[in-house]
Amino acid sequence: MTTENILRRHDLRRTSNRTAILDVFVAQEVALSEREIEEAMSQTCDRVTIYRTLNSFLERGVIHRVLDDSGVMKYALCAADCAHHEAHYHDHVHFKCRMCGQTTCIEQVQIPKVILPEGFALEEVNMLLQGVCPECRG
Amino acid sequence: MTTENILRRHDLRRTSNRTAILDVFVAQEVALSEREIEEAMSQTCDRVTIYRTLNSFLERGVIHRVLDDSGVMKYALCAADCAHHEAHYHDHVHFKCRMCGQTTCIEQVQIPKVILPEGFALEEVNMLLQGVCPECRG
DNA sequence: GTTTATGCAAATTCTTTGCAATACT
DNA sequence: AGTATTGCAAAGAATTTGCATAAAC
Numbered sequence: 001m002t003t004e005n006i007l008r009r010h011d012l013r014r015t016s017n018r019t020a021i022l023d024v025f026v027a028q029e030v031a032l033s034e035r036e037i038e039e040a041m042s043q044t045c046d047r048v049t050i051y052r053t054l055n056s057f058l059e060r061g062v063i064h065r066v067l068d069d070s071g072v073m074k075y076a077l078c079a080a081d082c083a084h085h086e087a088h089y090h091d092h093v094h095f096k097c098r099m100c101g102q103t104t105c106i107e108q109v110q111i112p113k114v115i116l117p118e119g120f121a122l123e124e125v126n127m128l129l130q131g132v133c134p135e136c137r138g
Numbered sequence: 139m140t141t142e143n144i145l146r147r148h149d150l151r152r153t154s155n156r157t158a159i160l161d162v163f164v165a166q167e168v169a170l171s172e173r174e175i176e177e178a179m180s181q182t183c184d185r186v187t188i189y190r191t192l193n194s195f196l197e198r199g200v201i202h203r204v205l206d207d208s209g210v211m212k213y214a215l216c217a218a219d220c221a222h223h224e225a226h227y228h229d230h231v232h233f234k235c236r237m238c239g240q241t242t243c244i245e246q247v248q249i250p251k252v253i254l255p256e257g258f259a260l261e262e263v264n265m266l267l268q269g270v271c272p273e274c275r276g
Numbered sequence: 277g278t279t280t281a282t283g284c285a286a287a288t289t290c291t292t293t294g295c296a297a298t299a300c301t
Numbered sequence: 302a303g304t305a306t307t308g309c310a311a312a313g314a315a316t317t318t319g320c321a322t323a324a325a326c
Contacts, residue, residue: 065207067205067206067207067264067266068205069203069205069211069264071209071210071211072209073207073209093252095254095258098261106254106255108255109252109253109254109255111252111265112250112251112252113250114231114247114249114250114265114267115247116233116244116247116267117244117246117247118272119271119272119275120233120267120269120270120271120272121269121270121275122267122268122269123236123268123269123270124267124268124269125265125266125267125268126205126207126265126266126267126268127249127252127263127264127265127266128205128263128264128265128266129252129254129258129260129262129263129264130260130261130262130263130264131258131259131260131261131262132258132259132261133257133258134256134257134258137257137259
């Protein structure tokens with residue numbers, strides 16, 4: 001699916017900035033912060049535009065937030081079938097390497113179901129694994 | 139265990155600020171941000187001191203980071219036996235309510251084990267559940 | 277032609293750092 | 302006495318907002 005198609009499908013105007021930002025997500029298969037996107041685009045687009053674009057993408061379900069314990073927000077592309085689930089459910093775990101700092105979606109590993117005590121309404125589940133990735137272990 | 143004892147056990151000097159901050163954690167059984175601690179103490183202590191205290195507590199294993207997708211860092215008290223595990227392992231899930239915004243440790247619910255593909259060295263696991271808590275569901 | 281996105285400047289919030297004064301052991 | 306903590310001021314990073322211009326539909 002082309003980036004143009006992704007925009008069209010989610011009712012987003014096709015602009016060069018949005019296409020370029022989407023391209024970054026498609027090229028790098030990791031969770032990205034605003035800063036990382038900015039660097040990947042070599043400052044061809046304003047910081048504010050990136051933030052606003054990320055928020056638009058979030059609202060329309062193009063990307064999802066990825067947890068991080070470093071204090072900066074990260075985002076990753078939603079899988080094609082993501083929007084079909086109610087409540088925008090992401091069922092895969094994320095792995096953050098403490099050496100290279102990259103957070104990757106591990107699509108092969110599903111988040112196990114958990115059973116909460118009575119009374120909780122569960123809407124979203126996130127699981128973040130941290131350690132060292134295969135590349136950094138050498 | 140008194141807050142003074144917690145400090146003594148972790149080789150931290152006992153000061154009124156540290157005791158007061160620990161008291162906030164003990165009183166509220168939820169994950170707290172710097173801002174929330176500041177408000178709970180009604181500005182009796184400088185912002186910077188809170189940040190530095192949180193970092194000291196983190197290093198000594200008094201508290202642990204709690205993931206959050208709002209972009210602010212949150213912290214929660216470690217269980218008494220936390221320091222006995224290597225790598226400071228926290229095995230319970232966290233629940234964040236989207237109505238009241240509170241993140242609580244659900245000690246009764248263990249994080250299920252996951253199996254990663256070959257090559258990953260797993261060091262830390264975090265699981266954040268989001269939805270509505272029993273209090274807010276009414 | 278109307279609506280929405282963009283860039284710039286500026287404001288806000290979160291977090292860290294430097295340094296002199298103070299408190300702890 | 303010696304070392305660690307505190308408060309203040311200030312710096313730095315992340316994120317948001319206002320407004321006029323430009324681009325998409």
